[in-house]
Amino acid sequence: SSELTQDPAVSVALGQTVRITCQGDSLRSYYASWYQHKPGQAPILVIYGKNNRPSGIPDRFSGSSSGNTASLTITGAQAEDEADYYCNSRDSSSNHGVVFGGGTKLTVL
Amino acid sequence: QVQLQESGPGLVKPSGTLSLTCAVSGGSISSGHWWSWVRQPPGKGLEWIGEIHHTETTKYNPSLKSRVTISVDKSKNQFSLRLSSVTAADTAVYYCARVDTGVIILYYYYAMDVWGHGTTVTVSS
Numbered sequence: 001s002s003e004l005t006q007d008p009a010v011s012v013a014l015g016q017t018v019r020i021t022c023q024g025d026s027l028r029s030y031y032a033s034w035y036q037h038k039p040g041q042a043p044i045l046v047i048y049g050k051n052n053r054p055s056g057i058p059d060r061f062s063g064s065s066s067g068n069t070a071s072l073t074i075t076g077a078q079a080e081d082e083a084d085y086y087c088n089s090r091d092s093s094s095n096h097g098v099v100f101g102g103g104t105k106l107t108v109l
Numbered sequence: 110q111v112q113l114q115e116s117g118p119g120l121v122k123p124s125g126t127l128s129l130t131c132a133v134s135g136g137s138i139s140s141g142h143w144w145s146w147v148r149q150p151p152g153k154g155l156e157w158i159g160e161i162h163h164t165e166t167t168k169y170n171p172s173l174k175s176r177v178t179i180s181v182d183k184s185k186n187q188f189s190l191r192l193s194s195v196t197a198a199d200t201a202v203y204y205c206a207r208v209d210t211g212v213i214i215l216y217y218y219y220a221m222d223v224w225g226h227g228t229t230v231t232v233s234s
Contacts, residue, residue, distance in 0.1 A: 031216050049218040098160070
């Protein structure tokens with residue numbers, strides 16, 4: 001099965017821009033989806049498709065992709081954005097299951 | 110709007126079977142979506158367990174496939190997870206989620222757009 005690779009941790013100064021990346025072969029066929037996950041809460045979908053935000057997600061969240069790499073960008077990071085962020089997609093290998101990245105812990109300084 | 114709620118025992122004995130149910134409200138489980146189970150062991154990341162369509166087609170994580178069964182009960186608008194021969198490594202928060210899939214230009218997308226709150230399952234004697 002395929003894998004999705006994320007940096008374990010990223011930090012950003014309050015109000016600055018941060019990019020979180022996700023790499024994997026599946027991303028040559030599937031857009032990545034991105035989830036924000038805070039302790040004790042359910043994950044929340046923040047970006048899906050080419051660059052789509054579900055209702056209620058602030059427009060400082062955006063997504064992009066190129067080749068086998070997808071990126072989640074937070075423009076003007078806020079304190080409440082501190083969380084774990086996961087990418088996922090369907091697995092493009094024969095089993096067509098689902099894969100998650102290992103997660104990126106975002107710290108807002 | 111659609112809401113999901115997990116339920117089931119919070120404690121399971123080693124070698125036993127973990128059984129959870131996800132109740133779907135505010136929408137029909139036969140709406141054409143896939144319905145998924147995801148877990149997060151303590152201190153680790155999210156792990157996909159498997160999913161089911163209302164047609165009862167299933168897909169499972171290859172690493173868990175021999176122990177997992179996901180089923181759907183359309184009359185009760187719910188779907189269920191059974192994980193057999195559990196060990197301490199199966200201790201986790203278990204989430205159910207609705208899946209939205211589609212095609213945009215030449216790319217597919219797969220997104221878990223509605224999640225349950227999660228339920229903690231501990232495997233211990």
